[in-house]
Structure formats: structure tokens, C-alpha cells
Amino acid sequence: TQLLEQSPQFLSIQEGENLTVYCNSSSVFSSLQWYRQEPGEGPVLLVTVVTGGEVKKLKRLTFQFGDARKDSSLHITAAQPGDTGLYLCAGPVGSTLGRLYFGRGTQLTVWP
Amino acid sequence: GAGVSQSPSNKVTEKGKDVELRCDPISGHTALYWYRQSLGQGLEFLIYFQGNSAPDKSGLPSDRFSAERTGGSVSTLTIQRTQQEDSAVYLCASSQRQTYEQYFGPGTRLTVT
Incomplete structure (x- = not known):
């Protein structure tokens, strides 16, 4: 059972x-944290959300943390290749400082 | 400053051989992690070092896998008697003690033939 479920798997x-x-x-x-990984590279941290209901914007990317701190979303406006x-x-669970649990990820492809 | 570095970037080995993968974390980062990523998959946690504490080895898939961290800095992941299912990208990450934010290296692509 995956602790963090990401959807869709492919887009x-x-x-x-x-x-x-x-x-x-x-x-x-x-x-919760969001990372982006490009082919042949390691994941790169995009943002960390901490407070329930928090919304953070990074240019065309908007990240939201659910009020109950059980879910998060990433919205991209006007996607580019x-x-x-x-x-x-x-995200970390419990008191084990530093141990992160990762979702399986969403593979996004943006065609020109 | 310098990021996390890993070596080698690619490793091809024959089934049954032992391999060592190296990770140099960011200077000053006390935490170090190893992950495995198979083609098209997410990250599989392997092991976590935090300062001088006993490592969290709960993710190691078998006793053929081991890791050590010398002097609180460089880490080596060793896979003994490699199998074809060990083929994957092995990623290392480091972070400062008081944060969960991880900085990843570029990975080592291991191919077992």
C-alpha cells in the first residue's frame, strides 16, 4: 500500500x-514537498507546504496543501515543454526526522 | 556551492559481482539518504543516515545490500552478488538536520548483465 497516492500517473x-x-x-x-525530476537527473525540490490550506505560487505553478493536511495539489497554468x-x-510521517515517503509520481509530457 | 555528487555515473557489471556506489553529500549536511529508482517508477527508500545515530536500514531489500558513512560525510552503498533485478538508478540525497528538504545527486545507473 502506497502511503502517498499520486494521480494521474501519466499526463x-x-x-x-x-x-x-x-x-x-x-x-x-x-x-508536504513537491519535486520535479527530469530524465537522467535527480529530483529537484520545487516547494514545501507546511500549513493546512496553504497556497504557494511559483511562477505558473500553484501548490495547495489541504486543510486537513492529508492531500496536496499542483496546478500548472499554460504548460510549456x-x-x-x-x-x-x-512527506514525513511521525517523528522520524528526515525520513520522507514519496509518491510514485506523475509523468507529465507537454508537446509543443 | 557544490551539490551532491555520485560516482560512477554509470556502472555495468556481470551478475554475481560486487559493486560499490559512492555519494558525496553537500558540505554541512548531516543527513544522507539512498534511494533506488527503477525505470518509470518512483523512489524506493533504501537507507538513511542522520549524524552519529544508528542508520535506518528498513528499506534495504536484502542482506546483499549494505551502506556505510565515513566521518559523517561520504557514503558508500555496496551490493554483493549482484542480480539482474538490481538494475536501476541509485540516487543519493542529503539534507540539513532540521529540515526534510532533500538535495539529490544525479544518480548512478547500474546495469547487471
Whole structure:
């Protein structure tokens, strides 16, 4: 059983479209992180959300943390080919400082 | 400053051989993690070091896998008697003690033939 469920698993869209990917759990997280991984590279941290209901914006990317801190979403406006990559959510559970649980990721492809 | 580095970037080995993968974390980062990523899959946690505490080895898939961290810095992941199912990208990450934010290296692609 995956602690963090991400959906959709795959997403293929045209440049200029909007999209949302989801990260859900039955567990409460003290924080959630979103990473993006491009082929041949390690994941790169995009954002950390900490407070229930929090919304953070990073240019065309909007991240939201659910009020109950069990879910998060990533919305991309006017997607560009450079947004292509594997989007991973991750969060710590319990008091084990540093141990993160990762979702399986959403593979996004944006076609020009 | 320098990021996390890993070596080698690619490793091809024959089934049954032992391999060692190296990770140099960001200077000053006390926590170090190893993950495994198979093609098209998410990250599989392997092991976690935090300062001088006993490592969390709960993710190691078998006793053929081991890791050590010397001097609180460089880490080596060792896979003994490699099997074809060990083929994957092995990623290392480090973080500061008081944060969960992880910085990843580029990974080592291991191919067992």
C-alpha cells in the first residue's frame, strides 16, 4: 500500500493547456514537498507546504496543501515543454526526522 | 556551492559481482539518504543516515545490500552478488538536520548483465 497516492500517473498535453496533479493520503502530514525530476537527473525540490490550506505560487505553478493536511495539489497554468518531467510529492510521517515517503509520481509530457 | 555528487555515473557489471556506489553529500549536511529508482517508477527508500545515530536500514531489500558513512560525510552503498533485478538508478540525497528538504545527486545507473 502506497502511503502517498499520486494521480494521474501519466499526463500528456499540448503547450498552453492547464493541468492539475494530485497527491492524496489517509495519513496526516506535518508538511508536504513537491519535486520535479527530469530524465537522467535527480529530483529537484520545487516547494514545501507546511500549513493546512496553504497556497504557494511559483511562477505558473500553484501548490495547495489541504486543510486537513492529508492531500496536496499542483496546478500548472499554460504548460510549456520545459515543464515536462516526473512530479513527485513527498512527506514525513511521525517523528522520524528526515525520513520522507514519496509518491510514485506523475509523468507529465507537454508537446509543443 | 557544490551539490551532491555520485560516482560512477554509470556502472555495468556481470551478475554475481560486487559493486560499490559512492555519494558525496553537500558540505554541512548531516543527513544522507539512498534511494533506488527503477525505470518509470518512483523512489524506493533504501537507507538513511542522520549524524552519529544508528542508520535506518528498513528499506534495504536484502542482506546483499549494505551502506556505510565515513566521518559523517561520504557514503558508500555496496551490493554483493549482484542480480539482474538490481538494475536501476541509485540516487543519493542529503539534507540539513532540521529540515526534510532533500538535495539529490544525479544518480548512478547500474546495469547487471
